[in-house]
Amino acid sequence: MDTAETSALVIAGSQGHVAFSSGHDLKEVAALQASPGGGEGAEALFSLCSETMVAVAKAKVPTVAVVEGVCSAAGLQLAASCDLLVGGRASSYQTPGVLIGLFCSTPAVALINKVVNTHTH
Secondary structure, eight states, X not given: OOOTTOSOEEXXXXXXXSEEEOOOOHHHHHHHHHSTTTSHHXXXXXXXXHHHHHHHHTOSXXXXXXXXXXXXXXXXXXXXXXXXXXXXXXXXXXXXXXXGTOOOOTTHHHHHHHEEEOOOO
């Protein structure tokens, strides 16, 4: 990432959508794993995902995730990789992989330090 003229990186979902990011398309991942080559496509996908998370975490400028709507699985990992995660009133956070025998634990520690809850009680 060229940071010479960048003062911050802000990651936000598209306005009007119900999700910041729902993470990986699990049907796509399953198809990649079942494809000829023993899942090399899935491995490449997860490698790219990992490289992206590391690049965000190591950015030389402040990084902010602005979450409005659903933020789950790899999307939650992306948001948690930022220096600051700001959640709007309609934000929700999930690790739904548990429903298919997986658990996305990667963002767990980062979430403790990075979530700013703007919900009013």
